[in-house]
Amino acid sequence: MSLLEQRYRQLRAIDANDFHTCFYCGCIATEFDFAPPKAHWQSFQYRQLSADNLQVPSCMECIKLLKGCTMGLVQQRRELVHTKIASKYKKAIGVFLRWNEDELEELDFSLHHSIAAGLKLGEESHRRSNYVGFSYEIDGAKATGLVPTAAPLKVFGEQYASVKDALVAVSKSYRINQAKLVEGMAKHDNNLEAVVMAWQQQQQHAMFQRELRKQCAAFAKQHKQSHRFVVNEIERYLDKDAELSIADALDKLYQERVKHYQPLVK
Known part of the structure; x- marks a missing residue:
């Protein structure tokens, strides 16, 4: 380990189930991301800018998505990753939100295969772009209050674990096509209640x-x-x-x- 790398503390998962997991998206971690990037460490120190000075377990794709990013805080870098994943896999995520497995049986073989593939990729991409990280320690000390938790989604008093669950339930309850709901959310700042009322x-x-x-x-x-x-x-x-x-x-x-x-x- 170089002298520069020694200046970074390592973010380590507490739960064994999270070992070798990308802190940004939940995939298998094979690399380390540095917050701030090593090339900018001295600049952050000299200018006394906010920086976590952490090595963060990351997957190769997240490393590539962060190329050119000079942000020094892990949360900032994770938000950027989520934005880029959502943008890169926008079409697949759209398929995942618009379609359900039980609807595939009505399709011919070719379309069934295409939609099924989109559902699988979209589900994974949607999960990655909303990944909340895991509990971790730094230098043996447990970090608290740094990992956000996914708040349940409320729609007209009912709670749902995910946007997909809410879309499926609302579609059935109000007899609104699921694809129409997704399109409406883009127009109403992701407010599903506003979509239904409109x-x-x-x-x-x-x-x-x-x-x-x-x-x-x-x-x-x-x-x-x-x-x-x-x-x-x-x-x-x-x-x-x-x-x-x-x-x-x-x-x-x-x-x-x-x-x-x-x-x-x-």
Whole structure:
């Protein structure tokens, strides 16, 4: 070990099950990452910048993902790794979140094989990009409060161990396609409750529009009016008074514009 390397303390797993495990992503560790990088150690010391001065067990891929990173804190370096893994395997993670094993039986052989492979890679990548590390010691002293724990995900009062579990449960409970939920999370800052509420609002709006067209069509036919004219006028009434029902608006239209005038030509 070089003199420079001796200036770094070694982060060691406490539990035997975590020996030879990458602290950043949970894969098999074959290398050491240095926080800060060895080439920048003297700069950190001279400028008195925050640095952990730790050797961190890492896998080869995480070492490659950290190439060029000059951050001196292990937590900063882990967050960067997670971001890069999520970006590198974005498509596979998307497959994992959108599909379930029980849906594969409905697919033909070629698509089944492709989706199954994506599910496997996506599950591993999703786990790695959310890995919380393990309990460890430094110079024989147990480190406390440095390893974050995965907080359970709450959706409308229900707790789930993972995003995937929440997606599956919410999809079944609210009858929303799982892929639609994933797409919605990208638009609503990963807030699954907001996705569900937005979807419900969209469904209510769609139902209202269908009912509006249905009632306006019946009114136009009965009173020999232009369908477009009726729809436009009813929407105008409803915009002015949110308390009006479609039936109330139609009655108002009849009293104000239809009752005392000649029918309009279609």
